[in-house]
Structure formats: structure tokens, C-alpha cells
Amino acid sequence: MLESYRVILASNSPRRKELLTGVGVSFEVMTIPGIDESFPDTLKGGDIPLFLARKKCDAYQDILRDNVLVITADTIVWQDGKVLGKPKDRREAVEMITALFIRVYVLEVLPKKRLFIQSLRCFLMSYQ
Numbered sequence: 001m002l003e004s005y006r007v008i009l010a011s012n013s014p015r016r017k018e019l020l021t022g023v024g025v026s027f028e029v030m031t032i033p034g035i036d037e038s039f040p041d042t043l044k045g046g047d048i049p050l051f052l053a054r055k056k057c058d059a060y061q062d063i064l065r066d067n068v069l070v071i072t073a074d075t076i077v078w079q080d081g082k083v084l085g086k087p088k089d090r091r092e093a094v095e096m097i098t099a100l101f102i103r104v105y106v107l108e109v110l111p112k113k114r115l116f117i118q119s120l121r122c123f124l125m126s127y128q
Helices: 014-022 047-058 090-100
Strands: 006-009 068-071 075-079 082-084 104-109 118-123
Touching (some): 047 075, 075 090
16 A cells, blocks of 8 residues: 555654554655744643644645655653653753653654644653
8 A cells, every 4th residue: 555655754763763664664764954843832732743743744845746655743741731841961851750750641643744643641660
């Protein structure tokens, strides 16, 4: 089915590459540097990665054709009504992970232009 498409993964994510390779999809990686990943403050939860995935896809409009499938995605960690961004340093990473322990989180993952959200509940526990 996908053999008739030129599949483009618009991401350098090793995990996304591994997932596509694991299901036997032939694809090429093509990224566009400098895509603005800001979003309106009014967006909440799953609306944020949906907005960002659309924004990323819009950057590829020039290459979209009937036989081209561009896969874009975004992932967030949503805690207590806010997005936890990437930590700036090791100290901030430790603080963030500590705050996540023994709580439930929803990761929103959005691939493709045919937009959909996949939620994953994660439980973190200490293994000391």
C-alpha cells in the first residue's frame, strides 16, 4: 500500500526512525531547520501537539503531491495544566524527573497531515 508513496519523515528523531523501520516502511528523512515551534498560550493539553504538527506539516507544502506522504509529529509532557519543556541543564532535568515520580502523565503524539492524537499514560516509579 505505501509502496506507491514517497514517504518522508520530517524528523531526526531516532525513535520515530526506529518505529517506521520496525514496521517495514521505506522512508527518507527530510527536515526543515528553523520551524517556529511556539504556540498560543490559550492552547491546552492535546491541542498543543496537534497545532505544532500542523505547523510543521505546513512547512512542507511545497513538496506535497498526491504520491508524497509527509509524516510530522510532536510530543509533549503535560503536567498540572502546563507543558514541561526540555530541561536546560542536568539540575533542571533532575528536578523535572523528581516532580514526575508517582504521577500519571499523558504524552500526545501526532503524526501526519491526517491529524490524530495518540495518548499514552505513563507511570514513573523509583527503582532504588
